[in-house]
Amino acid sequence: MNLNSRSRILLLIVVGLCSFAFGYFVLEAYPAINVFKKVAYWAMTLGFGLFIFFLFRVLREAWRENGGRPDRKLIYAYLGVVCVGSLFMYRAETPAFRMVMDDHIIAATSKQLHEHRLAVAPSRIININNNFVMTHHWIDKRPIFFAYLGSIVSDLTGYRAKNTVYLNLILGGVLMALVFGFGRSIGGYKVGIGAVALLISAPMISNLASGGGLETCNLVMIVTTMWAGSAYLKRPNTDRFGLFTMSAVLLAQTRYESVIFLLPVGLTIFYSWYRERKVFLPYFVYVCPVLLIPYVLQHRIFEVNDGMWQMRDVHRGENPFGFEYFYDNLASAIHVFFSSEGTFGNSILLSAVGVIAMVMFAVLALRHYRDFRGINSSLQSLIFFSVGFVLLFLILMLYAWEFDHPVIRRLAAPLMLPLAFGAAYFVFSYLRNAVFHKVAFGVIALYFLFAAFPDTSKREYLHENNAYQDYQAAEKYMEMREGDRLFVISENVSFFALYPVEVLRLAEAPFRAKQIKYYINQPGSPDLLVFRRMVWSPEKNDYIDDGRFKLDEDIFEYEVVWEDAYQEVMKAQFLRITDVRDVDMPKPEVEPETWEEYLNFWAQNIP
Secondary structure (H helix, E strand, O other): OOHHHHHHHHHHHHHHHHHHHHHHHHOOHHHHHHHHHHHHHHHHHHHHHHHHHHHHHHHHHHHHHOOOOOOHHHHHHHHHHHHHHHHHHHOOOOOOOOOOOHHHHHHHHHHHHHHHOOOOEEEEEEEEOOEEEEEEEEOOOOOOHHHHHHHHHHHHHOOOOOHHHHHHHHHHHHHHHHHHHHHHHHHOHHHHHHHHHHHHOOHHHHHHHOOOOOHHHHHHHHHHHHHHHHHHHHOOOHHHHHHHHHHHHHHHOOOHHHHHHHHHHHHHHHHHHHHHOOOOOOHHHHHHHHHOHHHHHHHOHHHHOHHHHOHHHOOOOOOOEOHHHHHHHHHHHHHHHHOOOOOOOOOHHHHHHHHHHHHHHHHHHHHOHHHHHHOOHHHHHHHHHHHHHHHHHHHHHOEOOOOOOOOOHHHHHHHHHHHHHHHHHHHHHHOOOHHHHHHHHHHHHHHHHHHHHHHHHHOHHHOOOHHHHHHHHHHHHHHHOOOOOEEEEEOOHHHHOOOOOEEEEHHHHHHHHHHHHHHHOOOOOOEEEEEEEEEEEOOOOEEEEOHHHOOOOOOEEEEEEEEEOOOOOEEEEEEEEEEEOOOOOOOOOOOOOOHHHHHHHHHHOOO
């Protein structure tokens, strides 16, 4: 290693340490998250722009290597895999927000990135002369890359409440293309097709790809980074290095735990240096740590609000992570991956063959580690990223939430990738028997016939998600009232902020009782609605409101304007507030004589 190489490595370390120090130590928590909300969009734009730039150059290089002619067989293979896979994945799934409140917060953040270039979620929206103004906001803990992509969709096609859901439908097809392509690069067409088939045999994948969450984007970026690493290992050059590092930067900002994959990225780069006997560090690499500063700044939100860990919903410990959770979560993981109940969205075939394949990989790696340089670059990349998948599994086992909890089990999705690739490679490449391959495809077909099709048709994995059904009902009402002026009070502000309505948090309503009374008594005021869930009480022989949606009936008078009984014991309701008890309506000291004076007092008393 010459002096120039050492200097470049030292400079990268210094830039990385300075970036981390700026994010964690230079600023106090509140200034840090305020900086985050303003710079996150622009940092993401720079990172995504560099990713697209290097992707274009790498694809152009591949096009020229092929003589400027399309490989029709490969194009038809990609189209066939994506079309057939999409028909299976989306035939029984309705595009909708799945996870409350996560999906709604992501979509609301995406809307603010689209409209204001701010990484915030609204908590209060008012309507002034038909202009909806965000007067209060908060900063979410979720990394913003997916929300950023949603804002691009809105920029290019116009805003829609479900743009993040529609984006996931596209990303589901992209995921299948990437899995097929990476699998093919590992061991040929059979491996690519087998990997896609095994992956989508888990109903969780299609469920996530038709929802509004981060998970499908996370899967796409994991496979993209693995494939970019494979291309870099195959022939290191500036463009491939740029694509690899920029995809890693974006991956780290897709889900909280995806920053783990920076480790296999680093291992891949160090291995290439060792193999080539030289350090390869293009100058643009120094921007990578800087582009990760927003991730560090955003993480400071946990200092400001430790409720972001959501430990109030956990009943088995006080710490977010701990070794005391390991054995229970390990048992839960076995349940999630191997259950035949149909409620987890898993694939027993994928889990069983995948685990066997990964064990075989580990044994073979220990026995033949000297042959590592001789295997193809995609298999090398998969082996490096297996380190990330193992670390991810260990972190999930140390997490305070039960791994089989309805909210948490979706985190198993990234772990299905190495199972799919490992199983497909082991069956269709390592075992070189054409008859066995035909039998294996036959087994996969039978599994789809007897398990995957029925499971995705019954969709039992959604039955425990009552909150999802609440807001499916709310969507019906909002579509019925499209174009009407509405003011909605709800605990889930993010959902209603997706629509052109005024919004106030339910918890704040009692403190704004005087203003609410003033508001509903003004000419032309819109309906002031409250959304809530009602649950049947055998003890009272009547419906009672869920504690999380409780309106203070000692203060507010109301009438039910719409309800939807979506289950035998649950229904969603919209109430219209008609009066406020025992409070005096605000009155001006001097009665307004002009339009401007009236508007000024009205603006001061908006709820």
